[in-house]
Amino acid sequence: MLTMLLLFCFMFTPAVYSEQDAGPLMPDSxxxxxxxxxxxxxxxxxxxxxxxxxxxxxxxxxxxxxxxxxxxxxxxxxxxxxxxxxxxxxxxxxxxxxxxxxxxxxxxxxxxxxxxxxxxxxxxxxxxxxxxxxxxxxxxxxxxxxxxxxxxxxxxxxxxxxxxxxxxxxxxxxxxxxVSASSNPEAMKKLIEEFTLYWENVGLYEVKRHFRALANAMENLPDFVQGSKNILKTNGKVYTINIHEDELNAFLRSEDELFNSFAFHFNDGKVIASGESGNLSLLIEGRYTVVDDPQNAIMFQVDKLVFNRIELPDTTRQALQEEFDMNFYPKQLVSFLKATEVSSANQRLMVTMELDL
CATH class of the missing domain: 1.10.287 (Helix Hairpins)
Structure with missing residues (x-):
């Protein structure tokens, strides 16, 4: 109870956090x-x-x-x-x-x-x-x-x-x-300290919550693709998935309310997922690539991760990718298929698959 009381007092300290939310005041430069x-x-x-x-x-x-x-x-x-x-x-x-x-x-x-x-x-x-x-x-x-x-x-x-x-x-x-060269070193040190505490107590939890929700939704994506009209097509030998970002976002929102304020966008080979809630903002930028090791999959490679306008280092991106599986596995869709190509452009994600007999 004492720990919870101290945390409650900390999170609502006016000198560090805004009145509307538990987020730290962001720098203006x-x-x-x-x-x-x-x-x-x-x-x-x-x-x-x-x-x-x-x-x-x-x-x-x-x-x-x-x-x-x-x-x-x-x-x-x-x-x-x-x-x-x-x-x-x-x-x-x-x-x-x-x-x-x-x-x-x-x-x-x-x-x-x-x-x-x-x-x-x-x-x-x-x-x-x-x-x-x-x-x-x-x-x-x-x-x-x-x-x-x-x-x-x-x-x-x-x-x-x-x-x-x-x-x-x-x-x-x-x-x-x-910090030494800044106009107010003591204030900057205080901001660093408080933002670090905020990241460790709130930020990291929120980022992991979004990654976990994405990983859980990806498990159900094959069923969504199979049950949707015009997304999966075949000419007998080659299968293609052509999904518009609006269709994917609708699917994600049906999976978790968290995605009501978080959306995917496909363009120029990039996949950008971003959203804001109160004083929290998150941007994930990456790309889908085909991998065959340890198994054939459409792997989501995170190239950039930004939390509250602060870009997180590569070590954090890698750790999150290892902890949460956000890949798409064609064999979960049809057991005899393997992905050969993936691209994202004009608000669409396109996956080409061939028979793997």
Missing amino acids: EEARRILQDSLSIVEIDEEISRISSRIMELEALQDELQGKIGELELTIRDRRERAGAVLRSYYMGEREQLYYMLLSAKSLAGFFRVLDFYDLIIQNDRDVLTAYNRQYQELASSKAEAARNASALVEVKDNLVRQRERVLALEKQVDSA
């Missing part, structure tokens, strides 16, 4: 906006550094586990190799042929079947030895390959950590210099 943008980038890149550090710990733990597994397999496979080698040598040296001759030289039918059972037992044991060796060898090779991939990923992640730390240091110097 381009210079102040840039300072806020850089300061918010520092916060978000710091979050990315935290995520990278956690990922490094996971990869290092996995690498230790893989190396331990490889060591155990190498010890086990050493004995298997010797036994498998003995089996192969016996065939190469013709030792198993003696069993065949014994089978042919049996004096009676009962003797023949006794030798045959013995022969089958030895052959099955040879097979088991070779199969076990091959299985463990393949497992060892797979574990070594996975360890190599993991080591490569670890190096890449650590390099990324260094780059992000360098970005933060450069931005911190830039912000400190800009």
